[in-house]
Amino acid sequence: MHEINAEELLLKKGVKPTPQRVVITQYLLSTHSHPTADEILDEVKNALPVSLSRATVYNTLKTLVEAGVIQEVVTEPGRSRYDANVSDHHHFVDTETGAVFDIPAEVITPVRATLDERFKVDGYKVVFFGRRQD
Amino acid sequence: MHEINAEELLLKKGVKPTPQRVVITQYLLSTHSHPTADEILDEVKNALPVSLSRATVYNTLKTLVEAGVIQEVVTEPGRSRYDANVSDHHHFVDTETGAVFDIPAEVITPVRATLDERFKVDGYKVVFFGRRQD
DNA sequence: TCTGCAATTAGACTAAGTCTAAACTTGTAA
DNA sequence: TTACAAGTTTAGACTTAGTCTAATTGCAGA
Numbered sequence: 470m471h472e473i474n475a476e477e478l479l480l481k482k483g484v485k486p487t488p489q490r491v492v493i494t495q496y497l498l499s500t501h502s503h504p505t506a507d508e509i510l511d512e513v514k515n516a517l518p519v520s521l522s523r524a525t526v527y528n529t530l531k532t533l534v535e536a537g538v539i540q541e542v543v544t545e546p547g548r549s550r551y552d553a554n555v556s557d558h559h560h561f562v563d564t565e566t567g568a569v570f571d572i573p574a575e576v577i578t579p580v581r582a583t584l585d586e587r588f589k590v591d592g593y594k595v596v597f598f599g600r601r602q603d
Numbered sequence: 604m605h606e607i608n609a610e611e612l613l614l615k616k617g618v619k620p621t622p623q624r625v626v627i628t629q630y631l632l633s634t635h636s637h638p639t640a641d642e643i644l645d646e647v648k649n650a651l652p653v654s655l656s657r658a659t660v661y662n663t664l665k666t667l668v669e670a671g672v673i674q675e676v677v678t679e680p681g682r683s684r685y686d687a688n689v690s691d692h693h694h695f696v697d698t699e700t701g702a703v704f705d706i707p708a709e710v711i712t713p714v715r716a717t718l719d720e721r722f723k724v725d726g727y728k729v730v731f732f733g734r735r736q737d
Numbered sequence: 738t739c740t741g742c743a744a745t746t747a748g749a750c751t752a753a754g755t756c757t758a759a760a761c762t763t764g765t766a767a
Numbered sequence: 768t769t770a771c772a773a774g775t776t777t778a779g780a781c782t783t784a785g786t787c788t789a790a791t792t793g794c795a796g797a
Contacts, residue, residue: 544677545677546682547681549681561724572718576717578713578715578716580711580712582706587735587736587737588704590732590733592731592732596728596730597718598724599722600725601722603721
């Protein structure tokens, strides 16, 4: 098994691996917590020897989403979360804590819909909600 | 068939039917456009003979959601939309325009998930995305 | 080394939503 | 009727998430 390397990943996706981008990508690869932009800023600023402004975090997240390195996840009003898991998957949201968990596409039954032919469906996302124990 | 009456609906749900609440509820019952709070404010302010402040729109929407009169729908980053359809249904989002359409639960196959038993699932929502023609 | 474009930055700005304190209803009791 | 209390609405200040701008910094290629 080959360890995921942020710099290689960025190069492969055609994104110039600047220190700020590498560090943000590393952080997202290392967590399953679906952090918000400001959580990323705090984490990365406190833990890593690279200067980082708020604007750069937002710029970088947009760049990474456009390049397909990460995904934007909207599970609650008012702010976005980010996910380095770009494989086909869905989400579970804990309704008490707001915590978000990945659900691989393979563990759910495929959704088939009978729609008016004017709807051209490119895909779908399922969000489960409830409580996650422990 | 009985026409839906906003005032009756509010009473039935235990919400005091003030003029502002009735007018916002009427507007939501009359549209399928899933408006945002500020769209509701504009619509209602221009069309109806009742004064209405931004704070009241936000207060009222929160009250109506808590009472189960309407639903909050989050389909895009940064703002919420509101839906007077509280029956069991899902959504289709046009990726070009952001327009949101209701998809009744009956027209999709039920989603079955095989999850770690720590996930206590209360329900799920499916969001389809693509283009809606015409 | 120079040059020029891309990336980063601080901080002003915007948009969506919340909060606060005052004013306004409304239902009920005197 | 009047008067009170509780609930509702209001304007506008405030907060939060995110965008924009204009100035700097950092590199890759000539």
